[in-house]
Amino acid sequence: MSYRLPLTIVSLAAVFQVFLEICFAVEGSTSSIGVSYESYLTEIVDQNDSKSALFLNSSFVDELKWKSAEMDTLFKIDVTASMRQDQKLSFINVKELFGEMDGGSWQTTSGRRLFDWNALDERWHLGLWQPQFLWNPVTPQAQGQTGLFFSSKGANWNMTLFVSPIFIPHQYPPYFISEGKVSSYSRWTPLVPLPESALFSDQMLPIEYDVIEPSKESVVWQPSAAFKYSFLFADRRLFVSVSFASLLANDPRFHISDPYLKLSGGGQSVAVVIRPEFYRHHLLGLEGGWRANSFELILSGVFEDLPGPPSQETLYFHYQPLRAWGGELRWNGDLLTANFSLYKRSSGDPIITGPNQSLFVYPPLINSSTLFSNAIQVDLGLQPIRVVWLGSLFRSYGKAIYDLDAQATIFSARTSLEWSTLRWNVGLEVIGTAPSQAPVSFFTQAQSNDRAFTEVEYLF
Numbered sequence: 001m002s003y004r005l006p007l008t009i010v011s012l013a014a015v016f017q018v019f020l021e022i023c024f025a026v027e028g029s030t031s032s033i034g035v036s037y038e039s040y041l042t043e044i045v046d047q048n049d050s051k052s053a054l055f056l057n058s059s060f061v062d063e064l065k066w067k068s069a070e071m072d073t074l075f076k077i078d079v080t081a082s083m084r085q086d087q088k089l090s091f092i093n094v095k096e097l098f099g100e101m102d103g104g105s106w107q108t109t110s111g112r113r114l115f116d117w118n119a120l121d122e123r124w125h126l127g128l129w130q131p132q133f134l135w136n137p138v139t140p141q142a143q144g145q146t147g148l149f150f151s152s153k154g155a156n157w158n159m160t161l162f163v164s165p166i167f168i169p170h171q172y173p174p175y176f177i178s179e180g181k182v183s184s185y186s187r188w189t190p191l192v193p194l195p196e197s198a199l200f201s202d203q204m205l206p207i208e209y210d211v212i213e214p215s216k217e218s219v220v221w222q223p224s225a226a227f228k229y230s231f232l233f234a235d236r237r238l239f240v241s242v243s244f245a246s247l248l249a250n251d252p253r254f255h256i257s258d259p260y261l262k263l264s265g266g267g268q269s270v271a272v273v274i275r276p277e278f279y280r281h282h283l284l285g286l287e288g289g290w291r292a293n294s295f296e297l298i299l300s301g302v303f304e305d306l307p308g309p310p311s312q313e314t315l316y317f318h319y320q321p322l323r324a325w326g327g328e329l330r331w332n333g334d335l336l337t338a339n340f341s342l343y344k345r346s347s348g349d350p351i352i353t354g355p356n357q358s359l360f361v362y363p364p365l366i367n368s369s370t371l372f373s374n375a376i377q378v379d380l381g382l383q384p385i386r387v388v389w390l391g392s393l394f395r396s397y398g399k400a401i402y403d404l405d406a407q408a409t410i411f412s413a414r415t416s417l418e419w420s421t422l423r424w425n426v427g428l429e430v431i432g433t434a435p436s437q438a439p440v441s442f443f444t445q446a447q448s449n450d451r452a453f454t455e456v457e458y459l460f
């Protein structure tokens with residue numbers, strides 16, 4: 001099957017050319033523009049997304065630095081854009097975009113910046129402190145918080161304070177309502193589908209959904225604050241840290257209206273209105289660790305405090321407060337890098353409260369912080385190896401996650417060959433579950449989303 005790039009993509013490529021002139025002059029730039037092709041191994045019936053697609057991708061990662069006697073100034077941008085050949089699911093992912101002044105013992109940053117608030121949150125992409133880019137939940141990407149950061153450090157301590165008048169949640173693929181069903185062009189949305197029928201007045205009837213979203217102003221204009229303090233012991237190998245945050249949760253809870261009988265030309269149905277609600281939660285993170293020349297061991301925990309639904313008289317899909325802890329062992333060798341992690345979540349499951357719970361046999365909610373409950377993760381990566389007979393650098397990386405409770409595995413791998421201005425990537429993602437008796441979950445729904453991809457990038 002052949003693909004023809006639409007005119008808008010060709011025009012976009014011309015716009016990217018302007019950035020080439022800028023980025024060539026920036027030392028340390030790792031920007032690229034390329035074309036990728038992905039193919040899912042199975043086709044989903046009644047799914048809006050196609051089995052395979054061609055993308056035009058562009059990534060801009062640049063740093064501009066100015067030095068003076070009093071301070072150093074830095075401007076950083078890390079933005080990825082992708083456009084598909086049918087223009088469905090195109091996106092712009094702004095990971096970082098900030099300016100920074102560094103006075104040695106202090107530092108101020110303004111803009112969108114990534115920060116390591118908690119090792120467990122970062123490693124397992126829980127999305128508690130920072131929003132996540134979740135176009136593909138198998139390979140989530142952290143996005144920075146947007147606001148003002150102030151950092152200070154001494155001989156054996158450092159602290160960071162973050163404040164902002166705004167809040168920006170996770171970036172999910174868009175959805176739409178079609179014939180009373182919540183649909184999307186993405187194979188990943190919703191992660192666990194809503195029930196299509198319900199027992200109502202002793203009849204099994206189809207459900208017709210509608211979604212009433214909160215205004216953007218009521219969500220965005222919400223203050224956020226976070227704080228982290230770290231202490232390093234005398235040899236600077238042993239460290240402990242504590243972090244706090246008060247901000248809106250990146251995933252909303254859902255208020256479900258009282259279902260009512262709806263009559264139409266096609267017969268009877270049950271009408272249900274869904275209202276997403278963002279709510280404020282409070283976070284506490286604790287961690288400690290030990291660093292050697294090539295090893296690092298980190299133990300960390302996360303504790304969440306959140307309000308319950310405002311009313312017990314209406315139906316809500318929401319979450320228990322999250323309690324999780326885990327450990328991580330990192331090794332960075334001359335030839336190989338390795339990371340072994342454990343994760344245990346004792347609470348935080350999605351739940352249903354209120355009347356008419358019998359309409360839904362399970363909560364149709366899965367978010368980044370509830371994806372895993374009792375899991376092991378292993379990452380292995382090769383340090384860049386020069387292949388003399390090809391005149392290129394060879395890189396390879398693999399990751400495997402096994403959840404003991406869900407009896408499910410996620411495996412992903414990526415390999416690349418890189419020349420001076422050209423890089424070729426190939427990779428795959430596989431999701432597997434245990435036996436058919438496994439409970440309804442993200443893993444049972446996503447088994448058909450195994451995919452392979454390849455990409456050619458021009459580096460500048």
